[in-house]
Amino acid sequence: xxxxxxxxxxxxxxxxxxxxxxxxxxxxxxxxxxxxxxxxxxxxxxxxxxxxxxxxxxxxxxxxxxxxxxxxxxxxxxxxxxxxxxxxxxxxxxxxxxxxxxxxxxxxxxxxxxxxxxxxxxxxxxxxxxxxxxxxxxxxxxxxxxxxxxxxxxxxxxxxxxxxxxxxxxxxxxxxxxxxxxxxxxxxxxxxxxxxxxxxxxxxxxxxxxxxxxxxxxxxxxxxxxxxxxxxxxxx
Numbered sequence: 001x002x003x004x005x006x007x008x009x010x011x012x013x014x015x016x017x018x019x020x021x022x023x024x025x026x027x028x029x030x031x032x033x034x035x036x037x038x039x040x041x042x043x044x045x046x047x048x049x050x051x052x053x054x055x056x057x058x059x060x061x062x063x064x065x066x067x068x069x070x071x072x073x074x075x076x077x078x079x080x081x082x083x084x085x086x087x088x089x090x091x092x093x094x095x096x097x098x099x100x101x102x103x104x105x106x107x108x109x110x111x112x113x114x115x116x117x118x119x120x121x122x123x124x125x126x127x128x129x130x131x132x133x134x135x136x137x138x139x140x141x142x143x144x145x146x147x148x149x150x151x152x153x154x155x156x157x158x159x160x161x162x163x164x165x166x167x168x169x170x171x172x173x174x175x176x177x178x179x180x181x182x183x184x185x186x187x188x189x190x191x192x193x194x195x196x197x198x199x200x201x202x203x204x205x206x207x208x209x210x211x212x213x214x215x216x217x218x219x220x221x222x223x224x225x226x227x228x229x230x231x232x233x234x235x236x
Contacts, residue, residue, distance in 0.1 A: 014051045017166060018044075018156065024173035025054045028146055033107040034176070037134050037198050038148035039127055039206055040116035044157045044169075045150055046085070049114050052171050058106050059114040060099055061085035100133050107141040114148075117198060118215045123159055127199070127208035128215035135194035139185035145198055147174035149205025172205045 014020065028034065036057060038049060050057045061080055067073070086102060106113045115137070117130035138145050149172040156167045179197060183190030203210065 010047070010051050014047065018048060018169040019167070020048065020052055021168065021170045022052050022173075023170065024175075025052075027173045027175050028054050028112070029144070029176065030055060031110065033110050033141055033143040034112045035107065035134065035138055035143050035145045036112060036114040036148050036173075037117050037130075037145050037202065038114060039150055039202050039208065040118050040121050041125065041150055041154035042121065042157045042159075044153045045116070045121075046114075048150065048153060048169055048171055049148060053112065053173075055112055057112045057114050058086055060102060096133070100136060103137050104140055107137065107143050113137070113143075117195060117202075120215055121159065122154075122208075122211075122215060124211075125154060125208065126211040127203055127206065128211045129213055130195040130199040131214065132188075132191040132195045134198060135179060135182075135191040136185050138179045138194060138198075139182070139190060142180060144176040144178055146176050147198060147201035147205060148172065149174065149202055151206060174201050174205050177201060 028036070036049060036053070038045065046059060046061070050059070086106065103113050103115065115134050117134040118128040119131050122128060134145070137143065149170075151170040151172070152167060153169055156165050156169060157163075177197060179194035182194040182197070185191065
């Protein structure tokens with residue numbers, strides 16, 4: 001009920017502020033499990049995709065959005081619930097795997113689940129190397145992957161902005177990809193090849209400059225380098 005009410009309220013606002021151009025909505029299956037894998041440029045992305053998609057879409061968000069107290073906490077919790085967000089603890093290692101497991105449970109209910117393979121927002125507009133969590137989800141559940149290209153969302157709400165600006169956004173849903181041909185989820189090679197295919201499809205939609213690297217800040221010290229190596233950042 002909260003989701004349906006929130007969508008009804010947000011849709012006219014989004015159309016007024018974003019003036020979205022939507023391409024390829026028919027590529028999103030109306031029923032059954034499906035992963036929407038998108039590039040990530042702005043906080044607005046997590047509003048744009050659920051609002052313009054032809055079916056309910058769920059995605060993971062920081063648990064802090066749901067843990068607040070008082071009226072402000074209620075408003076945050078209600079807003080993120082209304083756009084299909086599911087709260088999870090963010091981080092590396094076990095926290096990252098728990099997040100992927102939460103996404104898997106959503107898909108196993110024959111739902112649509114959105115994920116950003118880059119892991120976090122691109123601050124320079126380039127398309128970064130995809131982390132293999134998206135492939136693990138697809139290969140573990142058999143869900144097809146619909147690549148999503150977002151164009152213009154970084155102009156609407158740049159990093160650091162508290163409120164969106166007026167502008168235009170384009171949301172492109174590409175044709176579904178069956179990545180199960182690459183092999184089982186237990187194969188690191190299969191996960192990498194599947195992820196690269198997904199990122200190539202996203203790049204075709206957005207024409208972003210390729211970064212050829214993971215989107216992360218340089219390690220602060222040797223200990224951080226070791227942590228990243230041990231925790232296998234390609235899965236995060």
